[in-house]
Amino acid sequence: MSAAMKTFLDCIPCFLKQALDACRMAGDDEQMHARVLRKVLHEACRLSFDRSPPEMGTRIHRIIRKETGNPDPYLEVKQHFNGFILGLLPGLRKRVEAAADPFETAVRLAIAGNIIDFALADVLSEEFVSETIEDTLVRPLSINHLESLRAAVDSASSILYLADNAGEIALDKLLLERLPRGKTTLVVRGSPVINDATRDDAAAVGIGDLAEVMDNGTDVPGTILDRCPEEFRKVFSEADLVISKGQGNYETLSGEQREIFHLFKAKCPVISRDVGCDVGQVVVLRRKNARTMPA
Amino acid sequence: MSAAMKTFLDCIPCFLKQALDACRMAGDDEQMHARVLRKVLHEACRLSFDRSPPEMGTRIHRIIRKETGNPDPYLEVKQHFNGFILGLLPGLRKRVEAAADPFETAVRLAIAGNIIDFALADVLSEEFVSETIEDTLVRPLSINHLESLRAAVDSASSILYLADNAGEIALDKLLLERLPRGKTTLVVRGSPVINDATRDDAAAVGIGDLAEVMDNGTDVPGTILDRCPEEFRKVFSEADLVISKGQGNYETLSGEQREIFHLFKAKCPVISRDVGCDVGQVVVLRRKNARTMPA
Numbered sequence: 286m287s288a289a290m291k292t293f294l295d296c297i298p299c300f301l302k303q304a305l306d307a308c309r310m311a312g313d314d315e316q317m318h319a320r321v322l323r324k325v326l327h328e329a330c331r332l333s334f335d336r337s338p339p340e341m342g343t344r345i346h347r348i349i350r351k352e353t354g355n356p357d358p359y360l361e362v363k364q365h366f367n368g369f370i371l372g373l374l375p376g377l378r379k380r381v382e383a384a385a386d387p388f389e390t391a392v393r394l395a396i397a398g399n400i401i402d403f404a405l406a407d408v409l410s411e412e413f414v415s416e417t418i419e420d421t422l423v424r425p426l427s428i429n430h431l432e433s434l435r436a437a438v439d440s441a442s443s444i445l446y447l448a449d450n451a452g453e454i455a456l457d458k459l460l461l462e463r464l465p466r467g468k469t470t471l472v473v474r475g476s477p478v479i480n481d482a483t484r485d486d487a488a489a490v491g492i493g494d495l496a497e498v499m500d501n502g503t504d505v506p507g508t509i510l511d512r513c514p515e516e517f518r519k520v521f522s523e524a525d526l527v528i529s530k531g532q533g534n535y536e537t538l539s540g541e542q543r544e545i546f547h548l549f550k551a552k553c554p555v556i557s558r559d560v561g562c563d564v565g566q567v568v569v570l571r572r573k574n575a576r577t578m579p580a
Numbered sequence: 581m582s583a584a585m586k587t588f589l590d591c592i593p594c595f596l597k598q599a600l601d602a603c604r605m606a607g608d609d610e611q612m613h614a615r616v617l618r619k620v621l622h623e624a625c626r627l628s629f630d631r632s633p634p635e636m637g638t639r640i641h642r643i644i645r646k647e648t649g650n651p652d653p654y655l656e657v658k659q660h661f662n663g664f665i666l667g668l669l670p671g672l673r674k675r676v677e678a679a680a681d682p683f684e685t686a687v688r689l690a691i692a693g694n695i696i697d698f699a700l701a702d703v704l705s706e707e708f709v710s711e712t713i714e715d716t717l718v719r720p721l722s723i724n725h726l727e728s729l730r731a732a733v734d735s736a737s738s739i740l741y742l743a744d745n746a747g748e749i750a751l752d753k754l755l756l757e758r759l760p761r762g763k764t765t766l767v768v769r770g771s772p773v774i775n776d777a778t779r780d781d782a783a784a785v786g787i788g789d790l791a792e793v794m795d796n797g798t799d800v801p802g803t804i805l806d807r808c809p810e811e812f813r814k815v816f817s818e819a820d821l822v823i824s825k826g827q828g829n830y831e832t833l834s835g836e837q838r839e840i841f842h843l844f845k846a847k848c849p850v851i852s853r854d855v856g857c858d859v860g861q862v863v864v865l866r867r868k869n870a871r872t873m874p875a
Contacts, residue, residue, distance in 0.1 A: 294600055294610075294613055294614060294617050295600065297596055297600075297617055297621070298593045298594070298596035298597040298600065299593070301592055301593035301596060302593040305589055305590065305592075305593065315589075318589055319589060319629060322589050322592055323625070326592070326621060326624050326625045327625055329621050330618070330621045330622055330625055334614060
């Protein structure tokens with residue numbers, strides 16, 4: 286059974302472009318850039334296209350961390366966007382409280398934060414993030430399972446919330462504030478990869494008693510269950526409700542048998558085709574796969 | 581001495597994208613697409629970045645021809661654009677004759693034809709080609725060595741004209757008509773590669789007595805002198821004037837010591853940076869390198 290979206294041929298040129306953007310972000314040394322690109326090419330040669338795109342993302346960013354000697358090249362942008370979003374939060378929280386449907390507004394803001402993704406962009410301005418927030422508040426949901434999500438939240442006694450990026454995790458707080466207290470576990474990555482949120486980011490944005498914070502034990506920019514610790518897999522399978530943020534979590538979990546609500550901005554043509562929407566659209570997707578997957 | 585533009589790191593993701601576009605154009609079989617991409621990845625691993633981009637282009641298109649079993653996947657688009665441009669030629673010739681400066685207008689139209697390049701585009705509409713022709717007639721020349729070219733044409737007793745693409749070669753006729761009869765040799769590729777012009781295309785557009793037609797004996801989408809037959813290298817070194825069309829010829833010849841006039845549309849960021857202009861600009865560049873190249 287495939288439990289993940291496979292890598293499409295279109296992903297391959299994009300991986301190389303991402304690797305080039307990422308190593309340039311990590312430093313100016315062109316010899317290093319060439320070494321990284323050569324190593325990524327060798328990894329791409331070995332890659333099985335049956336694996337999900339974050340599998341390759343994991344390998345690319347291990348190469349970059351090793352070749353730059355920098356264990357966390359995105360530390361500065363993570364801290365920057367955590368701070369930037371924290372500054373917006375009081376104003377946005379007022380808009381949630383004043384909204385006709387505060388839950389929907391909180392969901393939309395949590396999804397808006399998903400634009401803060403350095404896997405696909407090597408430059409991201411505060412202005413663009415602010416524009417995306419405003420756009421996401423009013424844009425029709427391309428896939429709209431919001432009412433199912435609302436009902437699932439109301440009836441759940443345990444909720445697992447899989448975070449995606451730093452910065453975004455500050456906006457997640459607005460949705461966590463709408464989930465039942467004492468029942469929610471927030472999951473971050475086990476160690477730095479791209480600008481994905483780790484325990485440090487959860488601490489930086491002050492999750493407090495909104496959720497118990499857990500990490501998935503890996504440096505995968507997504508959730509590859511086989512690599513996660515037993516403790517995490519247990520929580521994942523036993524939770525009444527799993528809310529998954531972002532493309533990386535979707536790509537790695539989209540084939541899972543258990544029901545998952547995927548919340549993300551569709552940011553690339555491959556994933557847009559997979560879920561059946563246009564690039565740039567906003568997705569609230571309830572997905573549960575049959576025990577036997579179609580080929 | 582390097583006699584060519586080297587491959588930049590940015591070229592690598594682009595090569596893979598080009599390979600994917602090209603094999604999809606050559607057929608629908610996704611297994612074939614995956615085989616091509618794997619082989620191109622392996623070639624990219626072996627590639628020396630000191631070689632020019634058309635070196636990799638040569639290898640990519642050999643792989644595609646082999647894997648598809650089709651010795652000329654671009655035959656249809658070559659024939660199509662030869663025919664399309666031939667249809668426009670009578671009207672454009674009248675505009676050359678009526679122009680204040682017929683030579684400049686002919687140069688601009690020859691450059692406009694350079695947009696018919698399937699190395700970078702996998703789809704190209706007749707409408708876009710027509711728009712590019714009109715735009716190129718009026719756009720300021722970004723690098724403007726037109727007067728040097730005019731003077732060189734007037735004094736040359738032998739001219740070598742290196743053609744680039746099918747379709748484009750029909751527009752080259754308007755410039756060939758402005759060159760001295762009996763002194764010009766037109767060079768095409770030795771065998772099919774991408775939509776580059778071969779002897780078949782020279783015949784299809786009817787070069788007639790405008791120039792002697794010669795081929796460079798290779799399947800390189802450019803001119804790698806070391807690979808060309810002795811006869812061609814002799815003509816190349818002895819010609820009073822060499823006019824080179826397109827990016828592929830520029831990339832392979834830009835480091836040569838002899839003077840060359842390069843005529844092309846700058847179609848990618850790497851080449852634009854190399855010549856010092858923006859993407860989309862029109863270039864008439866006289867280039868002659870010192871005997872010792874700077875590092």
